[in-house]
Amino acid sequence: MQKIEDLPPHTSNNTKMAGMMEKQLVAATHIIEQQLDAEIEKLDNLDNDDLDAIRRDRLAAMKKRQEKKQEWVANGHGHYTELYDEKEFFETTKKSENVVCHFYRDQFMRCKVVDKHLQILAPKHLETKFCKINAEKAPFLTERLKIRVLPTMCLVKNGKTKDYVVGFTDLGNKDDFSTETMEWRLGQAAVLEYEGDLLCPPSALRNKTVMGKKTIRGRKDDDSDSDSDY
Template identity: 75%
Template sequence: MAANAMVEKQLIAATQIIEHQLDSEINRLDNLESDDLELIRRERLVAMKKRQEKKQEWLVNGHGTYSELYDEKEFFETTKKSDHVVCQFYRDQFERCRLVDKHLEILAKKHFETKFCKINAEKAPFLTDRLKIRVLPTICLVKNGKTKDFIVGFTDLGNSDDFSTEMMEWRIARSDVIEYQGDLMTPPSAKSGPKTEVYRKKTIRGKNDDSSGDDDSD
C-alpha cells in the first residue's frame, strides 16, 4: 500500500509539473500571438492604405474599363502610366478581334490592377512593324514599360474560337501582368482531366519568326 501511495504521489506531482509547463507555454504563445497579430494588423493597414492609393491612381489612368487607344503616342503614354498593360492589336473587319473584345471587357472589370485596351493596327503602322505583328488578333502584354509577351491568334487559347474567358485570363496570367490565384501550370479546361502540355512562357520584345503569317480574316 505504501509503495502504491508513493507511486500515486509521484504521478500526481509529475502531472502537476506537466500542467504547469503546459500553462506556461500557452501563456507564452498567447503573448507571442498577440504581438504577432498586432504587427500583422499594422502591416495590413499599411498595405491596405497603399492599395487604396494605388486604386485611385489606377482609376485616374482608366483601369477597370476596356478602352481604345487612337494612336501610337497614346500607346506609349499608357505603358508609362500603368505598370501592367494588356493591349489587343485589331482590325475592324476581323470577327476574331471582336471575340477577343468580349473577353477583355470582362477581364478589365475583374482585374483593376491592369490596364486593358486595344489599338487599330492600321492606325499604328510604326508600332505594328516594330513589334513584328503579322497575325491579328495579337494581344501585347506589357510589364513595367517593357513588352513581355504576345498572345498571337488563338493558338495558346485551345486553338478554337469558343475558348472561355477563364482560359484567356489564365494565358494572360502566365505572363505575370495580372493578379491570379489559380494554378498557372494547368489551364482551366484541363483541371478536371489529365494534365496537358501548357504554353511555355517566353520573354520577348517582338513576335518570333515562326509565328509570322497572314492576317487572320475569318
C-alpha cells in the same frame, strides 16, 4: 521465403532505392512538422504588442492597396478602352505597370471575340490596363512590334514588352475558348494577378486531365490559317 541476397541484382537495387526514398520522406516530414511546431509556438507566444503590430502592418497594407486602386482607376483601369494613335500607346505603357493591348482590325471576327473577353476581364483586374488599337492606324508601332497576325495581344510590364498572344493557338486553338482560359494565359505572363494554377489551364482542371506543354503552346494540327495575316 527468398532472402534479399538471393534476389536478382535489380530487385535488390530497387529495394534499396525504395528504402532510401522512404527515409528521405520521413526526414522531410519531420522537418515540416518541426517548422509547423515552431510557427504554432511563435503564435502562442505573441503578446498584445505583437498582435497590435500585426494589425498595424495589415492595415498599412490594406491602405496601400486602396491607394493603388485609386491610382489605377485614375489611369483608366477598370475599362476596356481604345487607343487612337501610337503616342497614346507609349503614354499608356509608361503610366501603367501592366498593360494588355489588343491589335485589331474591324473586318476580322476573331478580333471581336478578343474584345468580348477583355471587356469582361477589365473590371475584374484593376491592376491591369486593358486597351486596343487599330493596327491600320498604327503602322509604325505594328511594324516595330513585328505584328504579322491579327488578333495579337501585346503584353507589356513595366514599360517593356514581355510577351505576345498571337491568334488563338495559346487559347485552345478554337474560337469558343472561355474567358478563364484567356485570364490564365495572361496570368502566365504576370500581367495580371491570377489566383489559379498557372501550370494547369482551366479546361484541363474541368476535365481532370493534365494538358502537355505542346498542347498548350502549340500543336502540329495548329489551324494557323484561321488567324488573319495583317
